[in-house]
Amino acid sequence: MDTTLRQLTAYLAVAREASFTAAAAQLRVSQSTLSRAVADLERMLGVRLLERDTRNVQLTAAGEETLRVAEQIVDAHRSGMKELRRYLSGESGVMAMATLPSVAAVLLPRLVSAFRRQRPEVTVRIMDGLERAVIGRVLSGDADFAVTTIGAASDRLDHRPLIRDRFRAVLPESHPLADRDELTWEDLATEPFLAVGPQSSVRRLTDAAFAQVGATAAPAAEASNVATLGGLVAAGLGVSALPALVLPLLGPGRVVQRDLVGPVVERRLDVVVRARRTLPPAAAAFLEVLEEARVDGREVPPGASWIAR
Amino acid sequence: MDTTLRQLTAYLAVAREASFTAAAAQLRVSQSTLSRAVADLERMLGVRLLERDTRNVQLTAAGEETLRVAEQIVDAHRSGMKELRRYLSGESGVMAMATLPSVAAVLLPRLVSAFRRQRPEVTVRIMDGLERAVIGRVLSGDADFAVTTIGAASDRLDHRPLIRDRFRAVLPESHPLADRDELTWEDLATEPFLAVGPQSSVRRLTDAAFAQVGATAAPAAEASNVATLGGLVAAGLGVSALPALVLPLLGPGRVVQRDLVGPVVERRLDVVVRARRTLPPAAAAFLEVLEEARVDGREVPPGASWIAR
DNA sequence: TTTATCCATGCGATTTGCGCAAGAGTTGGC
């Protein structure tokens, strides 16, 4: 047989109070319960821990040592469980997410800031990359979840829509088409087109949109970095089309943006998690913040400050 | 309600083995017991810890964290109780004793060495001093016990005889009385007497012995340090009488020792402990060594190596 | 399709835990 936490806790209280009666009041059990618990502990250890006459309770040398050990054990239990409960409630721990660079740079800062104010002890880990890499992070478990476009379904992943992000046209400030409030993909097809790199999920969508209106010309230039793209547009090399969320990353160049229709093209950002896996509590808490922010199903407005509330 | 060690241990085994059946075999309980214990733990924490289909048992993120915490707690209990049992058996801990300088220097070294060989992890603390200080150490609890003469009984102390230590005469090598094999206190009374300091328990006995033979002269000199006394005797300033155990401390001077009778005077060294107090296990173990060394009631022989065996 | 394996659960027996109340011993006041 081995000692139980119950016994150690009982002994601890009695030894600290130097009284069975006082300890019983403190633990809200009857005094006889403690008498038995201590007697059992003594029997199991084979030593007298408390020297008790009817007036005083006094620790023996063995009792002192047992007190120290009992304190360690009970405290390890108490603090361990407390820590665990904080983890389970999402108050502490690590929240690891993977997402596209635009989401990471534009959407997350305010949300993370709000989340950290709510749960200051959660470590937030953000890994950004292109869709393929982001999905890979989730599949490998590096990330608890992702916010990303998702090209192909997988039975190893679950996903649900989070936000719709509409493409807008991007033109040099002085471009003739900049007069109009609204452009079409056919309008863009008449101009040299500046595209993002072929790995980007955005590229898939622009290619598809042009194909839909029967335009097949290759891009005039490609840049994987959006700021570079912004610079090229500002320099008058051509026009582009990008999701609203990406626009703040265009950089300091003088460009203008316009509504883009015919057709309206959106990319959909989903929350992606591993199938049949429960999220770590801190990550679940972050997802709540994410979805509570009324982002759900909403479209990203043209301005960048849409999440300000 | 709070988690019990039973539950944590059960979860630990299941999580480590990733199998209820294997864990049950390891813990030698039925598989249903573990199934319940884990379910209870999950219910109390309000989280699913193990994702189990009929083929695999897999930890959730919460399960991983719980595993870490459970390991800490169970390990703290296991190692704490192990340490405690070692302390209680006297294998570890501290043995603190107080004793007279002669005992400390002459009697203890061999005993402590034997004891340390037997129990290498016990710290031995020896405090030496004169009787009054030694007794004080025991009363204050600084020392677990003492080996000392004990002048006055106290109801706060228990004591039992350990060893008898006979006084012997000490003379300059070339002294006329050195011819004889055996001297009397009357013989010594005819010579200048070199006494130990008035605080020493030895002094009480020499004074009493001289009084018994009707000699009342004051000592020719006093020295609290026995080596000093030895030097004085060697220099021919007079003679002395000291317990056999003290003689090895006389120092390098050329002195001789002789049996001393008329009357035979002994000091008795007792083991002194606090009344109504249990000894720390390590101290009790040392006392056993002390009393097992067949010292009990024996007289210190003239040579210093009497304990060599 | 059958078989084997694994976890969950109903059931009954046993053990454990608990409080009440009485007992025993000591202190302090009258």
Next chain:
DNA sequence: GCCAACTCTTGCGCAAATCGCATGGATAAA
């Protein structure tokens, strides 16, 4: 010197927890 008050111990009975057995349901392997 006796009694009242206080404290720990212990007998007893009840309630709850714990356990193992046997069974059921589900799935993977043969």
